[in-house]
């Protein structure tokens with residue numbers, strides 16, 4: 001199996017986050033009906049999908065292109081007694097074929113970067129009912145003039161990364177009202193994401209001790225974690241909540 005999938009297989013999450021942040025972001029949304037219909041884009045293993053089902057009591061349509069994530073999520077939903085609230089769909093976020101105005105809210109944790117923040121906001125808007133809400137988390141510069149090492153790192157890994165103010169301006173120009181935002185705390189990065197990754201990387205380093213190509217890939221995974229450990233004051237995932245206008 002590819003080293004990437006060996007690092008990521010069966011992690012609790014596929015990006016920084018927590019049930020606490022999902023709850024906090026859900027609390028920012030306005031005007032949701034009882035039992036809303038929510039699209040969760042790039043759901044991954046679906047920790048936030050389960051929490052959304054619990055919070056909303058509605059119907060969550062969870063979309064991803066990696067079928068094993070969708071299968072795992074369907075199992076977890078069954079175990080949690082939430083199967084009747086969650087539908088999994090294998091579909092690309094850049095070609096969602098739901099009719100216009102299908103959803104009361106759209107959710108996406110750590111995944112809109114795949115399309116691009118602005119492209120996602122603009123492209124998904126047609127899927128929202130009038131006044132529908134969107135909540136997304138996006139990697140964001142928290143302060144200007146970051147040190148060269150971290151600017152160069154993210155300049156290579158995610159060149160479109162923007163500042164908070166730039167993202168707020170995009171929200172407005174894409175036809176949404178800002179409902180609030182918050183910086184995700186360090187525990188969102190460590191508890192269910194980077195600590196499990198570090199543990200997995202250490203084990204795989206021992207397993208592939210004599211494989212230089214695998215060691216190089218594992219070093220890249222560790223480097224991302226080390227960058228956050230050193231430069232967490234300069235960037236983070238930020239949760240943005242907004243309402244279609």
Ligand SMILES: C[S@@+](CC[C@H](N)C(=O)[O-])C[C@H]1O[C@@H](n2cnc3c(N)ncnc32)[C@H](O)[C@@H]1O
Nearest residue numbers: 013014015042043044064065066092093109111
């Ligand atoms: C960084 S992970 C975030 C997963 C999850 N939301 C979480 O926070 O744990 C991004 C997810 O997007 C999915 N993905 C990648 N390309 C996609 C696409 N074109 N359409 C839909 N999902 C995609 C990946 O399979 C992965 O599950």
